[in-house]
Every structure is written in C-alpha cells, then in structure tokens.
Amino acid sequence: MKTFKLLINGQLVDGAAGTAGVVNPATEEVFAQCPIADEAQLNQAVAAAKAAFPAWSKRPIEERAKLIDRLADALMARKDEFASLLTTEQGKPLDQAGYEILASVFTLKGFVDMRLEPKVLRETPENRVIEFRAPLGVVGAITPWNFPVVLLMNKLGPALLAGNTMVSKPAPTTPLTTLLFAELANAILPPGVFNVVCDRNNLGGLMTSHPDIAKIAFTGSTATGKKVMASAAGSVKRVTLELGGNDAAIVLDDVEPVATAQKVFTGAMTNAGQICVAVKRTYVPEKMYDTFCDELARLANAAIVDDGSKQGAQIGPVQNKAQYEKLKEFLADAKANGTVIAGGAPLDRPGYFIAPTIVRDIGEDSRIVSEEQFGPVLPVMSYTNIDDVIDRVNESDYGLAGTVWGKDVNRAMDVASRIDSGTVWVNQHLAIEAGIPFRGSKQSGLGAELGEAGLHEYTQARVVNAALA
Numbered sequence: 467m468k469t470f471k472l473l474i475n476g477q478l479v480d481g482a483a484g485t486a487g488v489v490n491p492a493t494e495e496v497f498a499q500c501p502i503a504d505e506a507q508l509n510q511a512v513a514a515a516k517a518a519f520p521a522w523s524k525r526p527i528e529e530r531a532k533l534i535d536r537l538a539d540a541l542m543a544r545k546d547e548f549a550s551l552l553t554t555e556q557g558k559p560l561d562q563a564g565y566e567i568l569a570s571v572f573t574l575k576g577f578v579d580m581r582l583e584p585k586v587l588r589e590t591p592e593n594r595v596i597e598f599r600a601p602l603g604v605v606g607a608i609t610p611w612n613f614p615v616v617l618l619m620n621k622l623g624p625a626l627l628a629g630n631t632m633v634s635k636p637a638p639t640t641p642l643t644t645l646l647f648a649e650l651a652n653a654i655l656p657p658g659v660f661n662v663v664c665d666r667n668n669l670g671g672l673m674t675s676h677p678d679i680a681k682i683a684f685t686g687s688t689a690t691g692k693k694v695m696a697s698a699a700g701s702v703k704r705v706t707l708e709l710g711g712n713d714a715a716i717v718l719d720d721v722e723p724v725a726t727a728q729k730v731f732t733g734a735m736t737n738a739g740q741i742c743v744a745v746k747r748t749y750v751p752e753k754m755y756d757t758f759c760d761e762l763a764r765l766a767n768a769a770i771v772d773d774g775s776k777q778g779a780q781i782g783p784v785q786n787k788a789q790y791e792k793l794k795e796f797l798a799d800a801k802a803n804g805t806v807i808a809g810g811a812p813l814d815r816p817g818y819f820i821a822p823t824i825v826r827d828i829g830e831d832s833r834i835v836s837e838e839q840f841g842p843v844l845p846v847m848s849y850t851n852i853d854d855v856i857d858r859v860n861e862s863d864y865g866l867a868g869t870v871w872g873k874d875v876n877r878a879m880d881v882a883s884r885i886d887s888g889t890v891w892v893n894q895h896l897a898i899e900a901g902i903p904f905r906g907s908k909q910s911g912l913g914a915e916l917g918e919a920g921l922h923e924y925t926q927a928r929v930v931n932a933a934l935a
C-alpha cells in the first residue's frame with residue numbers, strides 16, 4: 467500500500483507523532499498507515515500558512531482562480547483513484563464515491579468565476595462610501611468522516627480564492643483522501659498556501675485556540691461545534707459551523723405514495739444514512755401511511771448491503787466502530803418504542819454493516835426520532851394535521867435542512883417556508899451546489915458555506931468612507 471505524508475510548507479513529511487492504522491469499515495482491517503502530526507508540526511504548518519499569506523493574498527484574484535481551476539482539473543483526472551481510496555477508507559459504494567469526487571470538482575469550478583468586487587454603498591457629490599473585502603489570513607479547516615473530500619473543497623475553494631491560506635485537519639478515521647489531495651495540490655500551489663496535518667482527535671482544540679489562525683471552518687457534530695465556538699472566543703476568531711441535523715421529510719396528501727417512498731428511501735439511505743442532511747424522520751398522511759411504510763420496508767429488504775468496492779453494492783458499512791455501536795443503541799430504542807418492519811440489526815459478517823431499518827408507529831419522544839441517528843435507520847410517523855407536523859418538526863434544536871413532497875408545488879413551497887431550517891428542498895433532495903448558500907439554523911450551525919455568502923465568510927468587510935471636497 468502507498469505511503470502517505472503530511473503536507474507542511476510545500477514538503478511532504480512523516481508525522482512526528484508516528485502513524486495510526488486506517489481501518490476499512492467493510493472488513494475491519496487496517497489497510498494503510500496515516501502519519502500523525504505532533505503539536506510542533508501543527509505550529510509549523512500554521513507558521514508556513516502565515517508566511518505564505520502576504521504573497522498569496524496580493525496575487526490578483528484571477529491568478530488564484532486559475533490555480534483553483536487547475537486543482538479541479540487535476541482532481542478530475544484522478545477521479546477513479548480518489549473514488550477507490552474514498553470507498554476503502556469511508557465505506558460508501560464506489561459510484562457514490564465517484565459522485566463525491568465529481569461534486570468536489572464542480573464545487574472548486576463553481577468558485578473559479580466568483581469575484582469580490584468593491585461595493586459602492588454611497589456616491590454623492592459630498593460623500594463616497596465603499597465597502598471592500600479583504601482576506602482574513604490563515605484558515606483552519608476541520609472536517610468530518612462522512613464526506614471527507616467535498617466538505618474540504620467547500621472550504622478550500624472560497625478560502626483560497628479570497629486570498630487566505632489554509633491548514634486542513636481531516637477526521638482521524640478518514641484522513642487518506644485529504645493526504646492524496648495534498649500531494650496533488652503540492653504540485654500546483656505555492657508552498658505554505660495549503661497544509662495538511664493529521665491527528666488522533668487531539669489537534670482540533672489546538673487549532674481553535676491558535677493565535678495565528680484567523681478563522682475556523684468546521685463541519686462536524688453539534689457537540690464538537692460548541693467546543694469550537696467556545697475555544698475560538700478567546701481570540702474572537704471567525705467561525706463557520708456546519709453541524710448536525712434531524713431533517714424531516716414531510717409527505718403531503720396529494721402525492722403518489724409508492725413513487726414518493728422511493729425518493730424518501732434514497733434520501734435516508736444514501737451513504738448509509740451518514741449525511742448531515744439525510745432524511746432522518748418522515749411524516750406521512752394517515753390515509754397513505756400503510757402503503758408508504760410497506761414500500762419503504764420492501765426497498766429496505768431488497769437493498770444490496772455490501773462492501774462498497776463490490777459491484778452492485780447499494781448501501782455500504784457505517785464508517786467507524788463508534789458510530790456502529792451508537793447505532794445499535796438506536797436500534798434497541800426502535801425495538802422498545804416502535805414497530806420495526808425491516809432490518810433492525812447489524813449484519814452477521816465482518817465490517818460495520820447495519821441492515822437498512824424502517825420503524826413505524828413510533829413516538830416523537832423516542833431517541834430515534836428526536837436525536838440525529840446518522841445511520842441507515844428511518845422512523846416513519848403518521849399525521850392528520852399539517853400544522854401539527856410543522857410544529858413537531860420545528861420543536862427540534864436542529865434546523866439544518868428538510869424536504870417537502872407534494873404535487874401542488876405552491877402548497878409544498880408554502881409548507882417548506884414554515885420550516886425553521888437553513889434549506890428545505892421541495893420534490894428533490896441534496897440539491898447542493900457552489901452557487902447556492904448552505905447553512906444551518908438553531909444548533910445546526912453558524913454562518914454560511916457555499917454561494918456568495920459562503921465566500922464572504924472568508925473575508926473581512928472594510929468600509930472606506932470619504933468626505934468629498
């Protein structure tokens with residue numbers, strides 16, 4: 467197997483804190499070693515990013531955009547290699563891994579044409595007021611294990627375009643695609659502009675309190691996000707937090723239940739349910755509840771659950787042992803408080819496989835409904851009154867996204883607009899792209915990622931206000 471290195475100041479180096487085995491979640495076997503940085507190497511990476519910042523930020527934005535475009539092309543040229551490594555470390559089926567790499571390419575490309583033009587706030591004979599946007603400095607990018615590549619690109623594209631430099635720290639269980647990207651980026655970017663350090667879950671806190679990091683771009687759980695925010699307060703660091711969710715699918719009474727159940731199933735089970743915006747609970751009109759549940763159960767029983775590298779696998783393992791153990795607790799809760807009509811147990815084979823699970827007749831207060839389960843497990847509730855459903859959905863501390871399914875699109879959009887979430891999709895799911903801001907409300911996040919709003923998060927707005935003679 468290939469040897470992976472950290473990237474610090476344009477050098478591919480070993481980790482001073484040794485190596486850690488990376489486990490393939492489909493086999494539970496260590497298949498590669500990840501270099502682990504110590505605190506001194508983190509400091510070197512931050513110092514390199516700080517030293518690279520003046521020259522990088524002074525380059526014309528068009529030049530930085532060209533280099534981001536080259537990164538996208540280089541990633542595209544090695545799509546299959548990245549996808550294969552992603553499947554091995556993360557677990558998702560190869561076609562989904564290929565899609566994540568493509569989405570990463572599109573994200574980078576999406577930022578290439580964006581610009582940060584000064585904005586004239588006032589222009590009168592007496593007064594000219596201009597707002598312009600300056601980069602912040604060194605950005606610390608901290609990413610989770612469910613989409614290690616695209617969630618890094620969501621940060622890297624806008625951060626570098628705006629003129630910042632970056633230190634990236636992937637999740638300890640999925641570091642390798644980030645390290646492979648570091649190799650690729652090192653052939654394109656000037657030394658120090660992009661650095662990668664890996665850890666045993668111990669460097670994140672040092673990044674969030676680091677005096678020379680100007681901003682933390684974090685994607686991960688709400689619990690860790692709260693720690694990031696508290697720690698960043700020490701230096702009033704900028705933060706964007708993309709956190710957890712408990713997204714609802716609301717099915718309206720004018721849909722065709724079987725076809726809609728198929729869409730909801732995909733929304734809940736893609737990446738074995740480990741998507742921040744996966745469908746995590748479903749509300750179905752009472753009159754079609756049985757048909758809808760039966761179709762979900764049929765799909766769950768028919769799904770091919772297997773090693774993601776195997777042809778035809780539709781649902782892979784969950785990514786790591788901790789998540790696997792947590793899901794077993796959720797399954798116990800589902801059995802105790804609801805009716806399990808498909809799945810309900812781990813598969814009897816090596817690997818962190820959970821049978822796709824559908825639970826019906828379950829109460830709102832059960833853990834599987836009220837918490838983020840982050841796995842291939844879907845609770846389905848019935849309703850008779852849509853206002854009541856909207857209240858139930860909005861009771862959550864989370865507000866990341868959600869879906870509304872309805873034939874009458876205006877009515878569905880009206881329901882969607884009453885959901886307190888950063889995004890609600892109508893008759894579609896996962897429509898995420900570089901041009902449209904993505905953000906969480908309530909405890910699902912702070913600040914935007916993607917879109918012009920996301921780009922602005924990597925800048926400081928400055929106002930120049932002149933009295934004209």
Ligand code: NAD
Nearest residue numbers: 609610611636637667670671686687690708709710711742
């Ligand atoms: P996590 O919070 O455990 O870890 C995320 C990252 O934070 C990892 O790199 C980890 O090493 C690092 N970290 C750990 N402790 C830290 C600390 N004290 N300070 C700074 N960094 C620290 O999350 P996870 O379990 O890897 O990911 C799953 C979670 O991520 C889910 O809740 C999911 O909903 C969420 N998520 C959100 C989005 C979004 O865009 N909103 C996208 C994907 C995943």
